[in-house]
Amino acid sequence: MDSLDELLKDTMDLHARQATSPQLPARISRRLRRNSRLRAAGVSLIVAGTLTASLWGAAALRGGTVASQPAALATTGECAGLTILVGNPNPGEGSNRGPKEPVALRPGDNTLTMARQDYRWLQASGPCRDQLIVEAPGPVVGVAYVDAAHQADGAAAKRAPFDQAGSVSVATIFTNTTTDSTGQFTVRLTGPCDPGPCPPAATVQVTADGTVAYDGQLATPAPAP
Amino acid sequence: MQQDSAAAAFTAVTEHAVACEGEAMRDDMSEFEEFVAARQQRLLRVAFLLTRDHHRAEELLQDAFLKVYRRWRHEGLPEHSEAYIRRVMVNTYISTRRPRRSTEVPVHHGDLANEAGPSTPTDDGLLVWRALGVLSPRQRTVLVLRVYEGLTDDEIADHLNCATGTVRSLASRAYLTLRTNSELLDRAASVAKD
Numbered sequence: 001m002d003s004l005d006e007l008l009k010d011t012m013d014l015h016a017r018q019a020t021s022p023q024l025p026a027r028i029s030r031r032l033r034r035n036s037r038l039r040a041a042g043v044s045l046i047v048a049g050t051l052t053a054s055l056w057g058a059a060a061l062r063g064g065t066v067a068s069q070p071a072a073l074a075t076t077g078e079c080a081g082l083t084i085l086v087g088n089p090n091p092g093e094g095s096n097r098g099p100k101e102p103v104a105l106r107p108g109d110n111t112l113t114m115a116r117q118d119y120r121w122l123q124a125s126g127p128c129r130d131q132l133i134v135e136a137p138g139p140v141v142g143v144a145y146v147d148a149a150h151q152a153d154g155a156a157a158k159r160a161p162f163d164q165a166g167s168v169s170v171a172t173i174f175t176n177t178t179t180d181s182t183g184q185f186t187v188r189l190t191g192p193c194d195p196g197p198c199p200p201a202a203t204v205q206v207t208a209d210g211t212v213a214y215d216g217q218l219a220t221p222a223p224a225p
Numbered sequence: 226m227q228q229d230s231a232a233a234a235f236t237a238v239t240e241h242a243v244a245c246e247g248e249a250m251r252d253d254m255s256e257f258e259e260f261v262a263a264r265q266q267r268l269l270r271v272a273f274l275l276t277r278d279h280h281r282a283e284e285l286l287q288d289a290f291l292k293v294y295r296r297w298r299h300e301g302l303p304e305h306s307e308a309y310i311r312r313v314m315v316n317t318y319i320s321t322r323r324p325r326r327s328t329e330v331p332v333h334h335g336d337l338a339n340e341a342g343p344s345t346p347t348d349d350g351l352l353v354w355r356a357l358g359v360l361s362p363r364q365r366t367v368l369v370l371r372v373y374e375g376l377t378d379d380e381i382a383d384h385l386n387c388a389t390g391t392v393r394s395l396a397s398r399a400y401l402t403l404r405t406n407s408e409l410l411d412r413a414a415s416v417a418k419d
Contacts, residue, residue, distance in 0.1 A: 015274065
């Protein structure tokens with residue numbers, strides 16, 4: 001090793017010693033747990049979305065009342081009947097943030113309360129559901145990108161298309177923050193809009209407040225024996 | 226009402242899926258946490274030498290462990306798991322075009338000037354550190370793996386998924402950049418005068 005290599009080695013050794021982070025394993029664990037919750041949400045969205053769509057379809061076939069259908073996001077034009085539900089995946093288990101039943105997005109502005117490091121599913125049904133994208137510029141709200149294998153990625157994306165799941169399409173957003181804060185996400189239709197991108201079909205102001213625990217999952221690692 | 230039935234069914238399926246996932250995850254997680262704890266310090270240092278930033282080093286390492294965890298859950302880990310994680314980390318670093326803005330506060334800020342330790346950076350060391358920052362990500366990666374990690378050029382080529390000749394070329398250009406760095410040359414000239 002020549003003198004430059006020796007100098008490089010000494011320099012790297014010295015600077016590398018500065019990189020310490022005793023809490024990093026715990027932080028990695030939290031991120032892994034969030035990733036697993038999102039993956040579970042992604043899988044359950046596909047299954048439950050299909051089930052829900054079947055029940056909705058059955059209601060329509062039996063001539064179910066209009067009042068039993070959620071409010072549509074679009075009521076005119078080729079997308080008339082497009083509906084997007086925002087759901088709390090674990091409404092009865094330690095989650096005291098936001099409504100316990102799925103809520104339909106209204107055109108324009110909406111508000112939503114979630115916990116910190118919490119997530120919600122978005123389920124779209126009706127016409128144009130395959131043209132939807134969800135956008136969250138961050139940093140408080142992130143989009144969980146659901147890939148072709150329907151695996152939700154724990155990393156925060158800024159935008160992602162809804163994932164097609166039979167007669168519904170689904171997406172997941174989450175609050176990517178450890179402090180009480182506010183953020184926003186929008187849902188818009190893709191396709192030619194002249195000029196520029198299509199305007200948001202719905203905008204949601206998110207308040208991230210408090211913590212949430214999910215049944216069946218440890219909020220913190222068990223103490224070492 | 227049909228809406229109540231749909232919502233109830235949706236909730237039941239979701240709860241079940243999350244509970245099942247939670248149970249499986251608990252078993253995997255503790256084993257993986259041990260795996261992380263045993264390796265994170267060494268890998269964090271490599272990440273810091275690559276990114277030269279505590280925030281980005283932590284994010285890079287978290288990203289790498291997340292990718293490895295996904296493979297762990299489906300296929301188990303390959304042999305030489307630490308080398309595998311290092312390879313994932315290196316490729317994640319090189320493929321990242323823009324650093325993702327961190328939304329979390331890093332838990333430790335190393336301050337070189339305030340560190341109390343057996344040695345403090347010499348002027349030459351600081352110059353070299355700055356000069357390393359001028360290198361391209363691939364050049365710096367090659368030097369970190371070669372000098373700090375002690376890998377052979379073949380091993381580095383495996384990490385970067387390129388030919389050994391490419392590694393040597395990157396190293397050669399990196400050394401040339403360092404040796405012709407104006408600050409280092411000035412420093413060498415002033416030492417020669419003394």
